Amino acid sequence: MKKSFQQLQNAISKESRFVLGLISGTSMDGLDAALCEIRGSGILTTIRVVNADTVPYPEELRNRLLKAAFRKETPVSEIVLLNSEAGHWISETVKKLIDKWKFPPAHLDLIASHGQTVYHEPSGDSNQPNVTLQIGEPDIIARKCGVPVIADFRQKHIAAGGEGAPVTAYGDWLLYSDFQKNRLLLNLGGIANITWIPAKAEFDQVMFGDTGPANTLIDALVRKHFKGKSYDQNGEIAASGNVNKALLDKLLSHDWFKLDFPKTTGPELFSEKMLESVMSGFSKDEITPEDAIATVTEFTAVTVTNGIKNVTKDKAFQMLVSGGGIHNAHIMKRIAELTGVKAQTSEFLGVDPDYKEAVLFAVLANETLLGD
Numbered sequence: 001m002k003k004s005f006q007q008l009q010n011a012i013s014k015e016s017r018f019v020l021g022l023i024s025g026t027s028m029d030g031l032d033a034a035l036c037e038i039r040g041s042g043i044l045t046t047i048r049v050v051n052a053d054t055v056p057y058p059e060e061l062r063n064r065l066l067k068a069a070f071r072k073e074t075p076v077s078e079i080v081l082l083n084s085e086a087g088h089w090i091s092e093t094v095k096k097l098i099d100k101w102k103f104p105p106a107h108l109d110l111i112a113s114h115g116q117t118v119y120h121e122p123s124g125d126s127n128q129p130n131v132t133l134q135i136g137e138p139d140i141i142a143r144k145c146g147v148p149v150i151a152d153f154r155q156k157h158i159a160a161g162g163e164g165a166p167v168t169a170y171g172d173w174l175l176y177s178d179f180q181k182n183r184l185l186l187n188l189g190g191i192a193n194i195t196w197i198p199a200k201a202e203f204d205q206v207m208f209g210d211t212g213p214a215n216t217l218i219d220a221l222v223r224k225h226f227k228g229k230s231y232d233q234n235g236e237i238a239a240s241g242n243v244n245k246a247l248l249d250k251l252l253s254h255d256w257f258k259l260d261f262p263k264t265t266g267p268e269l270f271s272e273k274m275l276e277s278v279m280s281g282f283s284k285d286e287i288t289p290e291d292a293i294a295t296v297t298e299f300t301a302v303t304v305t306n307g308i309k310n311v312t313k314d315k316a317f318q319m320l321v322s323g324g325g326i327h328n329a330h331i332m333k334r335i336a337e338l339t340g341v342k343a344q345t346s347e348f349l350g351v352d353p354d355y356k357e358a359v360l361f362a363v364l365a366n367e368t369l370l371g372d
Contacts (some may be wrong), residue, residue, distance in 0.1 A: 007148050011109040012369060015039065018050070018107055020147075021355075021362030022090065023114040024136070026190030026267050027215055027324060028065050029230075030056035031090060033097055034358035035108075041370035045174050045363060051101040052355040055093050061085060069118040070268040079118060079135065086116055087137030091144035111149045112365030113138050114357075120154075120266035122163040132164035150365040165264040166193040169208035170367070171360035173197055176349060182317040184308060186335075186343070187357065188325025190216040191266055192304050196311040209262030211307030213270040214325045217296040220272040225289035235330025238297035241290030250278050251299045261310045300325075301334035308339055319343040322356035 011017050016039040024031050034052040038045065057065065061082075068074045068082060090113065098105055115134030122130045138151035154164035172185050172195040185195040192214035196207040218238070219231050232238055256265055279292065287295070308319075321343045325331050336342050345353040 004142070004148055007109070008369065011148070014109065017109040017366060017369075018103075019110045019112055019362040019365055020094065020108060021112045021114075021358040021360070021365070022094070023358050023361055024057075024116045025324075025357070026069075026117055027219055027231075028057065028062055028069070028116065028190075029324065030054050030062075031093055032355055032358040033094070034355040034362060035097075035101065035103065036359055036362040038362065038366045041367060043174060043177075045366065047175065047351075047359065047363065049351065049355070049359060051097075051103065052352055052358065053097055053100070054354065055097070058089070061089060065116060065118070069116075070120075070266065070271060074118075079133075082118070083135035083137050084140065086135050087140030088144070090136050091141045094141065094145050105146070108145075108147050110362075110365055110369065111141060111145060111147050112153075112361040113141055113149055113151045114153055114361050115151060117154070117266065119268060120164060120264070121268055122165075122264050130158050130163045132158060150368050153361065153364055163264040165191075165266070166195070166208055166210065167364070168357060168360040169195045169206055170203060171363040172208070173201070173203050173206050174363060174367075175351075175360075176320065176346075177201060178318075182312070182315055184312060184317045184319045184341075185346075186304065186308070186319060186321045186323075188214040188300075188304075188321065188323040188328075188331065189357070190214060190219075191270070192300065192307070192325070193264075194304075194307055194311065196317075198315075207262060207311045209307070210264045210266075212257065212265065212300070212303035213296070214300055214304070214323065214331075215328070216267050216270060217272075217275055218293060218300065218328075220275065221289065221293050221296060224272070225292075231324075232293060232297070232328060232330075235297065235328040235333075237290055238294045238328075238330045241288065241292070241294030243298045244282070244287050244291050244295045247279065247282060247287060247292070247295045248298055248302070250281075251296070252302065257303065257306070261307065297328070297331055298334065301331055301338055304335055305338040317341065320346050320348060322346045322351075322353035324354070326353050 115136040138149040142149040
């Protein structure tokens with residue numbers, strides 16, 4: 001039997017498996033990695049996070065990814081090159097992390113690699129396929145790390161009839177469903193997504209989808225107007241500005257918000273180019289950079305709240321938040337004010353909110369190996 005198949009067979013037969021979950025979100029800050037010990041599968045899944053870390057992209061690679069992603073005019077040759085280069089960088093990063101954590105490489109059973117999303121476009125048309133693309137070649141990772149890699153999670157979702165996002169709802173249900181409490185899981189990455197898990201719910205009762213931008217437009221404005229900064233730390237810039245109601249209303253009138261829930265989106269729709277188009281009718285005197293950031297931050301809070309109300313239907317619930325947006329105190333404050341619910345982070349259930357998505361991909365890989 002070939003070595004890779006033997007490794008998979010050995011992993012399946014173990015009482016517990018060490019799985020490394022990897023993801024880089026649409027904000028392209030870097031690679032989130034969570035080393036998990038996973039026991040069981042399905043609703044009996046239990047996890048222990050052994051170690052977790054975030055490694056920023058090298059500046060040159062990140063700039064090329066930002067320039068290439070979510071643009072139809074990007075040459076295929078550049079995407080192919082980035083796919084290979086990202087795969088090599090991820091491989092080297094994994095090996096460095098394993099060494100840093102002093103974890104025996106031979107004990108690693110599986111790598112779950114989400115990859116870097118560079119395009120995502122749900123068609124909204126039954127005659128056209130949904131499309132999505134994640135790069136960071138998994139064959140390179142498997143070869144260089146000597147560990148089986150499970151990848152293409154979003155492609156699997158599309159093949160099963162989905163839109164390719166969000167794909168972590170099943171993992172949310174496995175880990176966070178509760179017999180007595182309704183739970184709303186909110187992830188604030190580049191795009192915001194929610195998973196609604198009613199008490200005692202079977203998976204077919206779970207509702208999930210994107211609510212719109214979380215950090216993507218905020219980060220774009222910060223990079224544009226504040227040299228040397230890539231995000232609004234603690235929401236301080238937003239808090240110093242004033243919300244422009246005319247701009248906010250124009251953003252909220254976007255046709256995507258008229259679509260029925262569940263739905264998905266990404267930076268291919270809510271992009272810096274889209275924002276420039278919307279803001280073209282306003283003069284620089286009307287909206288300062290601080291006001292613009294305050295307005296798109298409010299846009300995030302309002303659309304997140306609208307999505308939450310759409311699925312919860314006035315039921316009481318516990319809200320658990322994860323993702324980079326938890327560090328934006330202004331967003332968190334506004335979501336709490338608009339929903340009337342004080343949020344907790346996923347730390348409440350033992351998972352660092354900065355690494356929840358990486359953990360969930362490790363769980364999905366485990367399900368791919370052992371699930372029904």
